[in-house]
Amino acid sequence: MNEKHKIILFDGVCNLCNGAVTYIIKHDKKNVFKFAALQSEIGKQLVAKFNIDTEKVDSIILIDDEKHYEKSSAALHITKNLSGAYPLLFGFMIVPKFIRNAVYDYIARNRYKWFGKKESCMIPTKELKAKFL
Template sequence: MKDNYKIILFDGVCNLCNGAITFIIKRDKKNSFKFAALQSEIGQQLISKFNIDTQKVDSIILIDGEKYYEKSSAALHISKELSGAYPLLFGFMVVPKFIRNSVYDYIAKNRFKWFGKKESCMIPTAELKAKFL
């Protein structure tokens, strides 16, 4: 396992977010990512370190070294690292951020209504534990 991984923070009680994390894990052939729920201790430490306002961003955040990406920018930067044709999605970065984030915010606002919510954060299987912080 390499040491210079990127960290994906996600809403641990969101079914859509958990599904997205499972999707990413299956396509992360280069082991680029580690994962942590926003609600976890490490998630809270990183939110504090980067001074992220979770009232405005409460779904997926990508931390890459000393930078972080949120909303659609996080999703597109993540897609760049995945196997298959998913890196092509990074081309959507040319779409102005306010348009990309409007679509992202609409989905994020409705995610619990559409996909439901868990009572607690996902517990990774033994083989996946190494991918979680």
């Protein structure tokens, strides 16, 4: 089984990020994505491989083959692979990146205050374990 999956790195202690991962799994009908917490060993290895500064990007990162997307670009690229009308959201890529990322950064900065934080990373259920690296 040598399938190529896109990898979503996420903040494993963030309630908003964990909710987003659960939501993505539910709408990933084609089984496109695998997941790893930024705090996990594989997460740290991928961050190092792609030379990602986690001081600047600490929420969601999408790795697609040898490319990676950060912040709003990652979120919008993820929507392209979801079921339903979600791929239409990719149209927001026409909004200049500095505007998209300003909104994204505002939410990311306040995510713990608004949505809370876990003491440790999410532990996937037995059924979902195959989706995680």
